[in-house]
Every structure is written in C-alpha cells, then in structure tokens.
Amino acid sequence: MRRFVILLFSLAIASVVLFVLLRLLPGDPASSLIAVGADAEQIAAARRQVGSDLPLFQQFIQFVSGLARFDLGTSFISRTSVADEIFARLTVTVPLTLMAFCLAVVIAVPLGIIAAVKSDKWYGAAISTISQLGIAIPVFWVGILLVAMFAVNFRIFPSGGFPHGGWANPGAVIHALALPTLTIAIVMSASLLRYVRAATLDVLGSDYLRTARAMGSGFTEALLRHGLRNGAVPVVSILGIELATTFLGAVVVERVFTLPGLGSMLLLAIEQRDYPNMQGVLFISTLIVLLVGFAADIIQRLIDPRLRGTRRGDA
Numbered sequence: 001m002r003r004f005v006i007l008l009f010s011l012a013i014a015s016v017v018l019f020v021l022l023r024l025l026p027g028d029p030a031s032s033l034i035a036v037g038a039d040a041e042q043i044a045a046a047r048r049q050v051g052s053d054l055p056l057f058q059q060f061i062q063f064v065s066g067l068a069r070f071d072l073g074t075s076f077i078s079r080t081s082v083a084d085e086i087f088a089r090l091t092v093t094v095p096l097t098l099m100a101f102c103l104a105v106v107i108a109v110p111l112g113i114i115a116a117v118k119s120d121k122w123y124g125a126a127i128s129t130i131s132q133l134g135i136a137i138p139v140f141w142v143g144i145l146l147v148a149m150f151a152v153n154f155r156i157f158p159s160g161g162f163p164h165g166g167w168a169n170p171g172a173v174i175h176a177l178a179l180p181t182l183t184i185a186i187v188m189s190a191s192l193l194r195y196v197r198a199a200t201l202d203v204l205g206s207d208y209l210r211t212a213r214a215m216g217s218g219f220t221e222a223l224l225r226h227g228l229r230n231g232a233v234p235v236v237s238i239l240g241i242e243l244a245t246t247f248l249g250a251v252v253v254e255r256v257f258t259l260p261g262l263g264s265m266l267l268l269a270i271e272q273r274d275y276p277n278m279q280g281v282l283f284i285s286t287l288i289v290l291l292v293g294f295a296a297d298i299i300q301r302l303i304d305p306r307l308r309g310t311r312r313g314d315a
Contacts, residue, residue: 003294003297003298004294007290007291007294010290011286011287011290014283014286014290015063015064015067015283015286016060018279018282018283018286019059019060019063019279022275022278022279022282023056023059027273028047028052029050029052029076029273029275030043030046030047030049030050030052031273034046050076050275063279067283070083071083072086072276072279072280072283072284073276073279073280074276075274075276075277076272076273076274076275076276076277077272077274077277082276082277082279082280083280085265085277085280086262086265086280086281086284089260089261089262089264089265090261090262090284091166091167092162092254092259092260092261092262093247093250093254093261093262093263094247095173095177096177096180096181096184096250096253096254096259096261097184097243097246097247097250099177099181099185100180100181100182100183100184100185100188100246101185101188101242101243101246103181103182103185103189104184104185104188104189104192104242104246105189105192105239107185107189107193108188108189108190108192108193108196109192109196109235111127111131111189111193111196112192112193112194112195112196112197112199112200113196113197113200114127115127115128115131115193115197115200116196116197116198116200116201116204117200117204117223119197119201127193128194128197130190131189131190131191131193131194131197132190132194133190134186134187134189134190134191134193135187135190135191135194137187137190139183139184139187139249139252139253140252140253140255140256142183142186142187143179143180143183143253143256143257144256146179146182146183147159147160147179147256147257150179151179157175157176157178157179158175158176158179159179159257160256160257160258160259161176161257161258161259162176162258162259162260163176176259177259179257180253180254180256180257180259183253183256183257184246184249184250184253188242188245188246191242192238192239192242195234195235195238196235199231199232199234199235200227200231202231203223203227203228203230203231204223204227206227206230208230209222209223209227212225230304232303233300233303233304236296236299236300236303237296237300239296240292240293240295240296240297241293241296243292243296244288244289244292244293247285247288247289247292248285248289250262250263251263251264251266251267255267262281262284262285265277265281266278266281266282269281
C-alpha cells in the first residue's frame with residue numbers, strides 16, 4: 001500500500017512538471033489553428049477554442065480534472081479524442097515493446113550466465129566483448145542494417161509499415177514487427193547481458209554457494225537451488241528499468257520502420273504543436289513507466305522475503 005501511495009504521489013508530481021514544461025514552450029497553442037495573416041479577432045477566437053486565453057491556474061485545474069476523469073482532451077488538429085488515438089497507437093507500441101523485451105531476456109539471461117560461469121574460457125570472454133560492442137551501437141543504426149540485410153537483400157521481411165487491418169491478421173502484424181522487434185532486442189540484450197553476468201559472478205563468489213558445495217551439492221544443483229533466486233533480485237530491478245527504457249525508446253525504432261505507434265504520434269504532435277496529443281502521450285508514457293517500476297518493486301519483494309521484513313521493520 002505504501003508503494004502504491006508513492007506511485008500516486010509520483011504521478012501527481014509528474015503531471016505538474018508535464019503541465020509546466022509544456023507551458024514553457026515558446027509560442028501559443030492556438031498557433032496550430034491560425035492561418036498566416038489572421039487578424040486579432042481570429043487569433044482571439046482560436047485562443048478561446050484551445051483555452052490558452054485562460055489564466056494558467058485555470059488551465060491547470062482543467063488539466064488535472066480531465067486526468068482525474070481520464071479525459072485527455074481533444075486533438076487541436078484532428079478533433080478526435082486523444083484517449084482513443086492513444087489506445088489505437090498502443091496496440092502497436094505495447095506489443096512491439098513486450099516482444100522485444102521477451103526476446104532480449106531469452107537472449108541475455110542464458111548468455112549472461114554462461115559468460116559468468118565460463119569467464120575463464122574464450123567463449124565467455126567473447127560473449128562479454130560482443131555485449132560491449134552491442135551497447136555502443138545506436139539502435140537506429142542496427143535497424144538500418146537489418147533493413148538492408150533482411151528487407152533489401154534477402155527480402156524476407158518488410159522494410160517498414162503496418163498492416164491496414166491491424167490485429168485482424170496477427171500473422172501479418174508479427175511479420176511486420178519482426179525487424180523492429182529484433183532491432184530493439186539486440187541493443188537491449190547487450191545491456192541486460194552485462195547485468196546478468198555481474199549478478200551471476202556475485203552469486204558464484206558468495207559464501208552460501210560455497211557452503212552448499214561443501215555439503216555435497218553439485219555446482220549446477222547449488223546454482224539452481226540457491227544462486228538463481230538471490231541473483232534474480234538485482235536483475236529484476238534492471239529488467240524493470242530496461243522495459244521502461246525500451247518503451248520510451250520505441251519512438252526511434254517506430255520512426256525508422258514507419259510504424260503508427262505512440263512515438264510517431266508524439267513526433268507528429270510536436271511538429272503540429274498539438275498540445276492535447278503531446279500532453280496525452282507524455283502522461284500515458286509516464287504512467288506506464290511508473291507502473292513498470294511499481295511492478296518490479298513488488299516482484300523483488302516476492303522473490304526476497306528479506307526486503308519485505310525490512311520494510312515492515314522500518315514502518
């Protein structure tokens with residue numbers, strides 16, 4: 001319950017910061033509705049339409065009351081509901097993020113364990129070196145490279161776009177998201193692999209693992225029974241951070257592959273100075289990041305009872 005209260009408090013602070021930062025941007029939100037050469041009366045009418053003629057305090061009250069009702073407003077440009085538009089875009093961004101995250105975990109966890117256990121072997125060192133290289137490569141460069149290889153040369157996957165029918169044809173959607181998913185997973189797994197390797201090395205040097213070995217347990221048995229659960233605690237925290245980072249970083253990949261996701265919506269809103277769309281996308285992104293952190297914190301306490309005991313003692 002305390003973590004949930006902290007979540008709500010963090011969301012409230014983020015909403016205030018979001019409102020203030022957007023109002024500090026140069027220009028008037030009504031400028032997106034005003035044609036070149038508009039007279040004073042047309043400018044005043046546009047400001048009344050978007051509400052920028054009101055004092056900042058009244059604008060903030062309207063903004064907060066809308067969030068409380070989960071009413072994110074109406075787009076200045078398309079005149080459609082921002083919440084509906086975001087929900088439609090999330091059907092692209094969320095599956096892309098989750099598929100890339102799962103693939104990165106499948107790649108990074110076993111390779112990270114191998115890199116730690118076999119750190120004295122050439123292939124253990126090779127895995128660590130390749131992961132360092134993967135961290136240094138920009139995600140958009142990986143996307144362009146995969147497009148050139150699998151879309152242009154081999155013509156296995158499309159170079160970009162999203163099926164018009166959406167998830168009515170799941171096979172076509174998965175085919176379209178294959179290269180974006182692989183792009184994010186490659187970069188994310190390189191970073192995640194280092195943390196898994198470091199956590200495994202800590203477990204390998206722990207006293208409880210040596211004690212289990214001394215009591216007759218084999219290396220694999222001791223690692224699986226005693227090491228994985230302890231090593232999973234810091235890794236879960238990193239997984240939460242990586243998942244949130246992947247969600248926020250999808251904007252670059254969506255741009256490379258021309259996907260109609262949340263990132264593309266944000267960039268278009270910035271170009272058109274569509275304040276409701278900008279506010280809505282940033283607020284939902286903040287909410288998702290906070291929820292991911294909240295879930296990671298709860299999972300850590302489920303894995304390690306010592307964290308739950310410490311929190312009760314502090315209370």
